[in-house]
Amino acid sequence: MAAKSPILVKTTSSASYLPFRNMGCVKELAESSTLSSIPSHYVFSTNLEDQVVTEEIPIIDFSLLTSGTPDQRFKIVQALGKACQDWGFFMVINHGVPENLREEMLEACQRFFDLTEEEKREYADKHVLDPIRCGTSFNASVEKVFFWRDFLKVFVHPEFHSPVKPPGFSEISSKYSKRTREVAWELLKGISESLGLEEHYIDNAMKLEKGLQVLVANLYPPCPQPQLAMGLPPHSDHGLLTLLIENTIGGLQIQHRGKWVQVNSLPNSFLVNTGDHLEILSNGKYKSVLHRAIVNGKTTRISLAMAHGPSFDTVVSPAPELLNSESNPPAYSGMKYRDYLELQQGNVLDRKTCLDRVRV
Numbered sequence: 001m002a003a004k005s006p007i008l009v010k011t012t013s014s015a016s017y018l019p020f021r022n023m024g025c026v027k028e029l030a031e032s033s034t035l036s037s038i039p040s041h042y043v044f045s046t047n048l049e050d051q052v053v054t055e056e057i058p059i060i061d062f063s064l065l066t067s068g069t070p071d072q073r074f075k076i077v078q079a080l081g082k083a084c085q086d087w088g089f090f091m092v093i094n095h096g097v098p099e100n101l102r103e104e105m106l107e108a109c110q111r112f113f114d115l116t117e118e119e120k121r122e123y124a125d126k127h128v129l130d131p132i133r134c135g136t137s138f139n140a141s142v143e144k145v146f147f148w149r150d151f152l153k154v155f156v157h158p159e160f161h162s163p164v165k166p167p168g169f170s171e172i173s174s175k176y177s178k179r180t181r182e183v184a185w186e187l188l189k190g191i192s193e194s195l196g197l198e199e200h201y202i203d204n205a206m207k208l209e210k211g212l213q214v215l216v217a218n219l220y221p222p223c224p225q226p227q228l229a230m231g232l233p234p235h236s237d238h239g240l241l242t243l244l245i246e247n248t249i250g251g252l253q254i255q256h257r258g259k260w261v262q263v264n265s266l267p268n269s270f271l272v273n274t275g276d277h278l279e280i281l282s283n284g285k286y287k288s289v290l291h292r293a294i295v296n297g298k299t300t301r302i303s304l305a306m307a308h309g310p311s312f313d314t315v316v317s318p319a320p321e322l323l324n325s326e327s328n329p330p331a332y333s334g335m336k337y338r339d340y341l342e343l344q345q346g347n348v349l350d351r352k353t354c355l356d357r358v359r360v
């Protein structure tokens with residue numbers, strides 16, 4: 001393959017922005033009125049010129065899963081299985097989580113990012129397994145190139161944590177986490193059945209009663225050179241299922257049959273993607289989806305991903321019930337979820353390189 005010529009761009013010298021490496025805040029950088037080009041350490045060298053297409057993304061009507069007739073439930077379980085197998089991604093409608101709670105939660109996240117650097121510092125530079133941490137990019141301590149994104153990550157289950165500021169964050173987050181968790185766990189029952197396992201199989205095997213739920217708020221400020229920067233690069237999520245909402249601004253793209261597909265979310269829907277641990281548990285039948293977040297030049301985008309995983313101590317390996325020594329041998333080795341999480345979050349975010357470490 002011919003080597004790509006380097007992209008030549010006018011960028012700002014990184015030296016004057018180095019302080020951001022410590023605390024991290026692309027928000028402040030973006031708000032500095034003189035910024036007309038991005039510092040060189042935000043230039044993402046790989047191809048942002050890939051063709052992006054629009055396709056019809058599977059839609060799951062949640063109400064049919066919980067209160068449909070047996071026939072409707074059967075059909076929606078099949079649709080769930082097909083969405084997991086063909087896409088690793090679907091939109092969930094009629095889930096019963098009130099629209100105003102979703103909006104209040106997004107506003108609370110905005111208010112967190114609006115706190116001063118001083119107020120946020122308490123949660124900066126934390127270990128990846130610290131229950132509350134904020135920062136910029138993905139893992140600024142090991143990255144050469146930064147992503148155009150600030151984040152807040154909070155473990156909200158099995159123990160509930162919350163930053164004390166901004167006022168009201170804790171109450172809203174507690175309500176929102178509970179409601180989303182219920183939706184995720186119900187979807188996992190349907191997904192269990194779609195694999196030919198009994199309804200509570202994933203519950204039991206992954207010890208969901210103590211399952212980890214992480215609130216991940218992402219802030220992508222307007223970027224003066226959006227075609228050169230990346231919000232989040234192609235990656236898959238750890239855990240089983242991630243339920244994402246966004247303010248009115250799009251930016252999520254998923255990979256489907258080798259192409260990047262733009263996600264245009266339906267109003268009031270959850271954007272759901274399957275994670276690495278569902279891929280492991282299903283022995284590769286339901287592959288975790290590669291996705292990325294792009295940035296824009298005009299408006300701040302906020303997304304809120306709720307990641308749902310096993311309990312920390314669960315060793316996740318392919319479900320024995322799905323294996324066959326001849327036709328379907330185990331394709332992944334077992335690893336404790338806590339160790340996987342530490343590995344994934346403690347390294348550079350790069351496609352599915354973490355999952356590759358447990359492939360047999």
Ligand SMILES: O=C(O)CCC(=O)C(=O)O
Pocket residue numbers: 216218232237244251252253291292293303305
């Ligand atoms: O902002 C988005 O749309 C994607 C966020 C995401 O992939 C993540 O937080 O893992």
Ligand SMILES: [Fe+2]
Pocket residue numbers: 235236237291305
């Ligand atoms: Fe993600």
